[in-house]
Every structure is written in structure tokens, then in C-alpha cells.
Amino acid sequence: MGFDVLDASAFYAGIPFASSQKHHTTPQVFDEIRHIKAGYGGIEALLDVGRLIVMEPPRDMVLRVQQTVKKAGETGKLSDADISVIALCAEHSGSLVSDDYAVSNIAKIMGLRVVPVMSAGTRRLKQWIRYCPSCKRKLQSEARCSVCGGEARRYPKFVG
Ligand SMILES: [Zn+2]
Known part of the structure; x- marks a missing residue:
């Protein structure tokens, strides 16, 4: 590898x-x-x-x-x-x-x-978790953080 x-x-x-x-x-x-x-x-x-x-x-x-x-x-x-x-x-x-x-x-x-x-990875995707990379808040569907204006990022959550 x-x-x-x-x-x-x-x-x-x-x-x-x-x-x-x-x-x-x-x-x-x-x-x-x-x-x-x-x-x-x-x-x-x-x-x-x-x-x-x-x-x-x-x-x-x-x-x-x-x-x-x-x-x-x-x-x-x-x-x-x-x-x-x-x-x-x-x-x-x-x-x-x-x-x-x-x-x-x-x-x-x-x-x-x-x-x-x-x-x-090999696991099955369950959902995407969105968050603000600057202040680490969890976000819903908004493109930017309402507190600090950081651009939303996401990571996948897997089953199992
Ligand atoms: Zn933020």
C-alpha cells in the first residue's frame, strides 16, 4: 500500500x-x-x-x-x-x-x-452531518454558520 x-x-x-x-x-x-x-x-x-x-x-x-x-x-x-x-x-x-x-x-x-x-470505507452511508469548521457548531441545511459565518462542511455518518 x-x-x-x-x-x-x-x-x-x-x-x-x-x-x-x-x-x-x-x-x-x-x-x-x-x-x-x-x-x-x-x-x-x-x-x-x-x-x-x-x-x-x-x-x-x-x-x-x-x-x-x-x-x-x-x-x-x-x-x-x-x-x-x-x-x-x-x-x-x-x-x-x-x-x-x-x-x-x-x-x-x-x-x-x-x-x-x-x-x-466499506460501510453503508446513513446520513450527512453538517457542521461549521470554525466554531464547530452542528448545522442543518444552511450554507453558512449563523454565528460566525463559516462555510458549512459535512461528513458522512455510517450504519453499524
Ligand atoms: Zn461557526
Whole structure:
């Protein structure tokens, strides 16, 4: 298996638990998913057994991703965490597991392989959970958070 990199949407989908493969992510994404308790208390256990590896991407690669984001006109749509996982993936010529449209788009522009969350896992989709990435509130169908104006994101919830 290759070098698999997970963004936040992959964590919310439970991908680290859906296979016994080794996964990589960045400290920024790890920070983000630690604050949203999506019912996965076992993430620290994955760290312990070496199935989840947290790595910092090199600074020059982060700058390259930021330039690509700017050129693509996607400034403001990607968080520092999003940019960090794309950079880590690019540095190691890996595969990016993501269901985030903006993240996938930039990764594809940079010639990276993107694996949609739905095909990386094996479980059946139950519903999509929408949330604000800035203040972590759960949202209904609104496009933006009514408290801080953050653009809604979603993650899939699975049966079983
Ligand atoms: Zn908000």
C-alpha cells in the first residue's frame, strides 16, 4: 500500500477504523479532529499502535500549495489544516483520502491521487452531518454558520 494521507473529512467518516492500513495526517488536522468528538475515542490508540502517523509537511511544500490555492481562486475556502494535508501528500507522492470538494480540487490540480471517502470505507452511508469548521457548531441545511459565518462542511455518518 502507498502513503495514505487523511484530511478531517476522512476522520469524520471513520476511515482510520475502516481498514488496518497505516494512515498519515498532520498536527493541524489532528488538532481539528480532537476537538470534534464524533464518537471515535480510539484515535489515540491508533497512534499508540502506529496505525496513525502524525507528520509536519515541509514549509516549502506548504508554500507551493498556498500558491496553487491562490492561482485556482480558492483563497479562503481552505483552512491551514486543509493546506497542510495536501502538502504532506505532495511531499510523499501519496494518496489523499478526502470528501472535501475544495481540498480534492487543489490536490487534483497538483497531480495528486484523491480517494473519495465513500470508496475508501466499506460501510453503508446513513446520513450527512453538517457542521461549521470554525466554531464547530452542528448545522442543518444552511450554507453558512449563523454565528460566525463559516462555510458549512459535512461528513458522512455510517450504519453499524
Ligand atoms: Zn461557526
